[in-house]
Amino acid sequence: MNIKNYMVQLGQNARAAARSIAAASSGQKNQALLAMAEQLDLDRELLKQANQLDMQAGRDKGLDAAMLDRLALGDSGIDSMIEGLRQVAGLADPCGEISDMNFRPSGIKVGKMRVPLGVVGIIYESRPNVTIDAASLCLKSGNATILRGGSEAIHSNQAIAACIKSGLVAAGLPETAVQVVETTDRQAVAELITMPAYVDVIVPRGGKSLIERVSRDAKVAVIKHLDGICHVYIDDKADLDKAFDIALNAKTHRYGVCNAMETLLVQQDIAAEILPRLAAAYWDKQVELRVCSQTMAILAPLAGSPSLLLAASDSDWDEEYLAPILAIKLVQDLNQAMDHIAQHSSGHTETIVSQDYSRVQTFLAQVDSASVMANASTRFADGFEYGLGAEIGISTDKIHARGPVGLEGLTSQKWIVFGDGHIRA
Amino acid sequence: MNIKNYMVQLGQNARAAARSIAAASSGQKNQALLAMAEQLDLDRELLKQANQLDMQAGRDKGLDAAMLDRLALGDSGIDSMIEGLRQVAGLADPCGEISDMNFRPSGIKVGKMRVPLGVVGIIYESRPNVTIDAASLCLKSGNATILRGGSEAIHSNQAIAACIKSGLVAAGLPETAVQVVETTDRQAVAELITMPAYVDVIVPRGGKSLIERVSRDAKVAVIKHLDGICHVYIDDKADLDKAFDIALNAKTHRYGVCNAMETLLVQQDIAAEILPRLAAAYWDKQVELRVCSQTMAILAPLAGSPSLLLAASDSDWDEEYLAPILAIKLVQDLNQAMDHIAQHSSGHTETIVSQDYSRVQTFLAQVDSASVMANASTRFADGFEYGLGAEIGISTDKIHARGPVGLEGLTSQKWIVFGDGHIRA
Numbered sequence: 072m073n074i075k076n077y078m079v080q081l082g083q084n085a086r087a088a089a090r091s092i093a094a095a096s097s098g099q100k101n102q103a104l105l106a107m108a109e110q111l112d113l114d115r116e117l118l119k120q121a122n123q124l125d126m127q128a129g130r131d132k133g134l135d136a137a138m139l140d141r142l143a144l145g146d147s148g149i150d151s152m153i154e155g156l157r158q159v160a161g162l163a164d165p166c167g168e169i170s171d172m173n174f175r176p177s178g179i180k181v182g183k184m185r186v187p188l189g190v191v192g193i194i195y196e197s198r199p200n201v202t203i204d205a206a207s208l209c210l211k212s213g214n215a216t217i218l219r220g221g222s223e224a225i226h227s228n229q230a231i232a233a234c235i236k237s238g239l240v241a242a243g244l245p246e247t248a249v250q251v252v253e254t255t256d257r258q259a260v261a262e263l264i265t266m267p268a269y270v271d272v273i274v275p276r277g278g279k280s281l282i283e284r285v286s287r288d289a290k291v292a293v294i295k296h297l298d299g300i301c302h303v304y305i306d307d308k309a310d311l312d313k314a315f316d317i318a319l320n321a322k323t324h325r326y327g328v329c330n331a332m333e334t335l336l337v338q339q340d341i342a343a344e345i346l347p348r349l350a351a352a353y354w355d356k357q358v359e360l361r362v363c364s365q366t367m368a369i370l371a372p373l374a375g376s377p378s379l380l381l382a383a384s385d386s387d388w389d390e391e392y393l394a395p396i397l398a399i400k401l402v403q404d405l406n407q408a409m410d411h412i413a414q415h416s417s418g419h420t421e422t423i424v425s426q427d428y429s430r431v432q433t434f435l436a437q438v439d440s441a442s443v444m445a446n447a448s449t450r451f452a453d454g455f456e457y458g459l460g461a462e463i464g465i466s467t468d469k470i471h472a473r474g475p476v477g478l479e480g481l482t483s484q485k486w487i488v489f490g491d492g493h494i495r496a
Numbered sequence: 497m498n499i500k501n502y503m504v505q506l507g508q509n510a511r512a513a514a515r516s517i518a519a520a521s522s523g524q525k526n527q528a529l530l531a532m533a534e535q536l537d538l539d540r541e542l543l544k545q546a547n548q549l550d551m552q553a554g555r556d557k558g559l560d561a562a563m564l565d566r567l568a569l570g571d572s573g574i575d576s577m578i579e580g581l582r583q584v585a586g587l588a589d590p591c592g593e594i595s596d597m598n599f600r601p602s603g604i605k606v607g608k609m610r611v612p613l614g615v616v617g618i619i620y621e622s623r624p625n626v627t628i629d630a631a632s633l634c635l636k637s638g639n640a641t642i643l644r645g646g647s648e649a650i651h652s653n654q655a656i657a658a659c660i661k662s663g664l665v666a667a668g669l670p671e672t673a674v675q676v677v678e679t680t681d682r683q684a685v686a687e688l689i690t691m692p693a694y695v696d697v698i699v700p701r702g703g704k705s706l707i708e709r710v711s712r713d714a715k716v717a718v719i720k721h722l723d724g725i726c727h728v729y730i731d732d733k734a735d736l737d738k739a740f741d742i743a744l745n746a747k748t749h750r751y752g753v754c755n756a757m758e759t760l761l762v763q764q765d766i767a768a769e770i771l772p773r774l775a776a777a778y779w780d781k782q783v784e785l786r787v788c789s790q791t792m793a794i795l796a797p798l799a800g801s802p803s804l805l806l807a808a809s810d811s812d813w814d815e816e817y818l819a820p821i822l823a824i825k826l827v828q829d830l831n832q833a834m835d836h837i838a839q840h841s842s843g844h845t846e847t848i849v850s851q852d853y854s855r856v857q858t859f860l861a862q863v864d865s866a867s868v869m870a871n872a873s874t875r876f877a878d879g880f881e882y883g884l885g886a887e888i889g890i891s892t893d894k895i896h897a898r899g900p901v902g903l904e905g906l907t908s909q910k911w912i913v914f915g916d917g918h919i920r921a
Contacts (some may be wrong), residue, residue: 090838090862090864093862093864094861094862167861173883175881175882175883177876177881179872179876179881181876181881181882181883184860184861184868186861186864188894188895189864189894271894271895272895292717292893292895310917312917313916313917316917316919317915317917317918317919319919320919320920321919324919324920413515422913435609435912436519436592436609436611437515437518437519439515439518439611439614439910440910441910441911442910442911442912442913443609443910443911443912443913444912444913444914444915445912445913445914445915446914446915446916446917446918447604447913447914447915447916447917447918447919448915448918448919448920450919450920451602451604451606451913451915451918451920452911452913456600456602456604456606456920457600457606457911458598458600458606468717469613469614469696469908470613470696470697470717470895470896470908471895471896473908473909473910473911474910474911475911483894483895483898484898485864485865485866485867485868485898485899486866486867486868486877486882486898486899486900487860487867487868487869487870488867488868488869488870488872488876488877489869489870489871489872490742490869490870490871490872490873490876491738491871491872492735492737492738492741492742492871492872493742493871493872493873493876494741494742494744494745494746494749494872494873494875495745495749495873495875495876495881
């Protein structure tokens with residue numbers, strides 16, 4: 072198989088299908104989504120058999136337990152995909168929305184219309200359910216999609232792809248509106264991210280190395296996030312009970328997620344009051360604290376288990392632990408906290424805990440991250456919590472889509488003009 | 497001079513200044529803009545002397561008349577820059593705008609806040625007034641800027657840069673908020689477009705080869721347009737008087753502009769009625785017509801001057817003439833017109849002329865260009881005509897900014913969250 076020719080063919084198919092999908096009605100798109108859900112339900116046994124092939128190959132290849140877990144697709148996984156499709160069918164169609172329509176002095180009426188991006192390429196790793204998640208969001212937003220899943224999930228993904236095709240056909244839409252790459256050759260990714268004639272945007276979903284590679288080599292726009300080094304700043308004007316709840320929740324609600332707090336900044340005057348209480352709660356959950364020298368002076372006398380209290384090194388302020396580990400640093404004031412965030416944040420999510428009106432306003436206005444919060448846990452930075460209905464990813468870029476990316480992030484706005492024979496004078 | 501080190505230094509300066517500019521009040525930014533205007537007025541003689549150095553060097557280098565004309569800066573050019581600065585000072589500040597603020601079931605309130613992109617790099621050619629245009633729009637939208645003008649305008653640009661610095665300092669803003677690259681070494685461009693750590697977006701302004709080169713090599717987002725291959729489609733349900741006015745205006749109002757029509761599509765049943773009238777008007781203005789065979793059959797008997805009527809070759813449908821030349825093709829219906837546009841348009845601006853409600857709706861919804869119009873001249877695709885107040889460029893990309901890019905296109909939206917001790921359950 073000539074991979075380049077194959078990918079160009081997929082690209083041409085997608086570009087042609089994109090026009091049909093962009094012109095499809097909301098009803099037709101929803102019909103396709105619901106038909107996919109039905110087909111998944113009918114094909115349960117086929118899907119599980121295909122997944123068993125992947126699982127066996129994975130075990131033979133020596134994949135670790137976590138990877139095998141992500142790869143597994145059973146009835147509950149199939150139920151989730153079906154439920155996801157129905158939810159996306161229930162979301163409002165972002166396309167066709169007209170906004171900012173105004174008469175201009177020339178007499179023309181100018182506004183904006185929301186339209187699909189065109190062709191979206193998705194590159195992801197082992198979870199087969201991403202195939203349905205990504206396909207459904209792209210379809211609902213009127214885009215054609217080329218999906219490139221992990222090689223270890225190839226059989227599962229092909230079985231899911233068959234259900235997707237069947238749903239598209241049932242709704243009278245071109246089956247090439249969603250194409251799942253059928254080769255595991257890595258060159259397919261290299262081609263996919265360097266075909267600006269056929270692909271408008273790439274969404275890589277997976278580990279940091281995948282995302283870095285895709286971003287470095289792509290010749291089309293990439294919606295991505297690399298790191299979630301999120302901060303909570305507890306101000307001296309904070310309500311310390313709220314601060315306790317938020318700092319505990321932001322770190323310990325879930326450890327392996329991008330919107331978990333990785334560094335806690337505490338105004339120095341209240342540190343002796345809040346930190347012992349927080350440290351006890353963290354240690355209770357076996358969270359390791361890596362702390363600045365001032366924090367060490369406060370916590371060292373209290374540390375029951377010295378293995379959970381360490382002096383922070385410089386690199387700790389730039390690390391995304393994704394684990395029960397937290398860096399803690401004292402700061403003199405809001406400005407020093409914002410300086411630290413400007414220097415070390417990955418631009419994902421930061422929170423101030425403070426009852427002071429002006430400081431909250433300053434923090435919200437000046438901190439340059441995708442989500443900036445006051446008196447709420449960083450864990451809220453999420454498409455569902457924000458009301459997007461679903462999310463294709465979280466972007467730490469500033470261009471195009473920022474933060475949780477839902478259907479709207481897969482669209483763009485064109486200008487529309489109504490005249491009645493108007494010409495430029 | 498080590499160009500790489502020099503550019504990194506500019507980048508670091510800009511990144512640091514971006515935080516100050518983002519935090520500056522609207523009043524402070526306006527003060528800086530007005531102080532720049534005053535300084536330009538005071539420095540008229542210096543500016544004209546600097547420009548004379550460039551003009552002399554240009555003549556010595558053998559620049560053609562058109563390039564020398566673009567390079568020239570006299571009192572009227574200085575007046576325009578001053579007026580431009582005052583206009584930008586008068587525009588609404590896009591930053592800080594909060595939208596879509598809603599309570600979520602969790603109790604948090606979530607919305608979006610408009611914020612600067614950060615650091616904008618502008619690469620342009622001979623016109624020195626772009627230095628002021630670009631600097632003022634970037635400053636007003638809260639961004640730091642690195643400007644790289646054409647080497648032939650280096651003295652003019654440095655003199656303008658001195659006025660910009662003086663304005664920034666007068667308003668208490670860092671003078672590194674706007675930096676004009678002081679070397680004419682081409683490596684400076686190569687460095688500027690590959691410093692994602694220091695530059696958030698690049699706006700190239702100039703000829704197609706510059707823009708292609710920048711787009712190909714850039715490692716940061718680029719807001720650009722390459723071509724304006726704009727179409728007017730005259731439907732058989734058109735008001736032919738409106739169609740005549742629009743088709744004439746779209747081609748002949750100005751020839752060298754990106755929003756001029758380059759191809760006219762005419763529904764075949766009305767061609768014999770509208771085309772002779774239009775052709776006479778075009779020929780009257782010495783516009784050369786390059787036409788399909790059906791059009792040729794209609795126009796050949798009428799052509800007084802055969803040199804202004806030619807058979808179109810395949811390449812004519814993909815050419816941006818920027819000249820008194822127009823391609824004309826007959827089509828069977830709206831669908832064939834939209835097919836032609838999908839295949840040959842550069843995605844800039846297209847117009848349908850029709851009184852038919854459904855066809856207008858279809859054209860507006862389905863044509864995938866930055867501006868899609870009904871019954872109006874393509875010449876309206878312009879930041880001023882759309883009410884943006886000013887434009888930094890016109891984008892034919894779909895990601896981030898599309899069509900005329902004003903202050904808003906130089907900003908992004910972050911999410912803001914108000915809680916009151918809220919945590920994820």
